[in-house]
Amino acid sequence: MSAQIATQILIPRWIIPVLPRQTVYTDHALVIKNERIIALTPKADALAAYPQAQLIHLPDHALMPGLINLHAHSAMTLLRGFADDLPLMRWLQEHIWPAEGAHVSDEFVFDGTRLAIAEMIAGGTTCCNDMYFHHSAVARAALDTHFRMTVGCSILEFPTPYASNADDYIGKALKSRDEFLGENLIQFTLAPHAPYTVSNHTFERIITLADQLDLGIHCHIHETADEIASSLKEFGVRPLERLAALGLLDSPLVAAHMVHTTDAEIALLAKKGMHIAHNPASNLKLASGLARVHDQLKAGINVGIGTDGAASNNKLDMWAELRLAALLAKGQSGNPEAIPAWQALEMATLNGALALGLQDQIGSLEVGKQADLCAVDLSASGTQPCYDPVSHLVYAVDRTQVSDVWIAGRHVYRQHEHQSLNLAEIHSITRHWQAKIQTV
Missing domain, CATH: 2.30.40.10 (Urease, subunit C, domain 1)
Known part of the structure; x- marks a missing residue:
């Protein structure tokens, strides 16, 4: 209590x-x-x-x-600036995944998540929709700092030091979720990484579990043109069509990125009540493309804003993201009235709450929330x-x-000073990780 x-x-x-x-x-x-x-x-x-x-x-x-960061990989703050100026798959395969394989542990995730929370709180972010490994460490870090966290439990087919296969990832996700049941500041989602890293069978199992346990789903979808080309080659359809056939779009789904969408796909997303986590800075930095956010919003899709991880942004600054979201929408659509200021603010607050099923609790200043x-x-x-x-x-x-x-209700940041965490300690631990990682 x-x-x-x-x-x-x-x-x-x-x-x-x-x-x-x-x-x-x-x-x-x-x-x-x-x-x-x-x-x-x-x-x-x-x-x-x-x-x-x-x-x-x-x-x-x-x-x-408070601002709601609808898509992040919080612990990756410890890899901030580790690999820059690369396309997504080279960035992942040649740098990020090898570094994670060598260093990611319960301790790494706990420490990296606390560093992320320190940055987010100081920037007015009060809730984050995360996606990473060592789910219990993410939850513990949030409780330790009195931060609201939706813990996305990453699921892949291939082994990592955290889990050996999809069944192992899922088993650990459910165990972590059970460990923190009833915590006001913590909820869990199942987070299949992406269509190109998760099989049809695993998606079907995730859909069943999400329905049975009333869990949301959080997944990278249509982030790059290469993702779509690879899906057409392997499955004969674009990723969204494949996922729709599996039934994923009938679940409570937050689709991160959704950069590449056709008119028909936008109509389908609106019909299915999908939620999109728009990540403008990361999309630009990785040259993933310009999302049709104005068209998505006009169609009635709920679009929130995320930072993505600090390894691909390189900061967890929701003010920068909401400004960029508004400006890019105007430039991409050719319409200076696209995403006016009030709507951008809504995307960074209430829309995020709606995507997480928390609209009755957070996202606006209303009595009872x-x-x-x-x-x-x-x-x-x-x-x-x-x-x-x-x-x-x-x-x-x-x-x-x-x-x-x-x-x-707790005053966690008072006159520019943290009240719920020891910033000097967190920075000292971060320097320890930097020395460890850069010597490999």
Whole structure:
């Protein structure tokens, strides 16, 4: 059971709740009791109703939902900058997979995930949809730092030091999931790596298990043109058509990337209620292509935003991603009205929550929801003057302007200082890993 937290009244200059859409409140306060938001009301009413509450004044700040990173490989922060400027398959086969084979362990994943969480919290991210190995280590790192994590349990056909085959990956995934049942901040998904690393039989088993255990599925799909060409050669169809025939699109599925989509595929994704995790920086860095995000959103597909791993980005900066998502959509579509600022902010918050099945808990500032929030100081020269705080949050803000973060009501980042982790210790451990990895 979570420890009791004093009732807090947060008094910012602006409150941006995300829902109702395109709404900005001034002269309002947000009240938190324990894990939840209990009031969003005019400031005078909040002060009168809760006279004993702790007051937190945020005079130049926009208060908004915490950002939701819809696709990441958190532990790969320890491989940040290890291999750059390469196409996806060379990057994986010649550098990342060999390095992982030599170093990835329970300790590596725990330490790398804590480093990722330190970076994400300081940038206003309060929830991450992860995909990696050593699933229990990911969950422990999140609980250790009081961070909300969806733990994606990677599943492949080939052996790694973590598991020998698909059955072994699945068995370890289910064991880890059972270990953390009932934890408020933790949920699990099955994460088949990609169509080119997972067989039809394994996909069918994952679909059955997801249905039986009410689990989501998280998978890289249509990331590169080569992936599609290889599928056409091996299976005679594009990956999405193959997965649709297997029934994967009838499951709660977060498809990471979806860079290459035809009109027919966009219509199918919309019909099936699919969720897409758009990763603009990683797609650009690996030259994977430009996703048709504006068309996907227009079709009614729920599109959230992710950073991908720090080894291919090279940072877990959701502010950079949402700005890039908005700008790329305008350039790719030729429409300056594509993804306006309010919609980009929605993609980075509520859309991510919807994709994870957490829309009733997080993603907007509504009474009854978990108090996952961040405060952004707009007093800096780069965000002055401020005619529209939503515009600044998307087009002008730097992540260093995040001053305060709450997760499930706990003030985990206060006036630019971490409260739930020891940053010096994490950095010291990171230097240990760097020395170990670069000597191989």
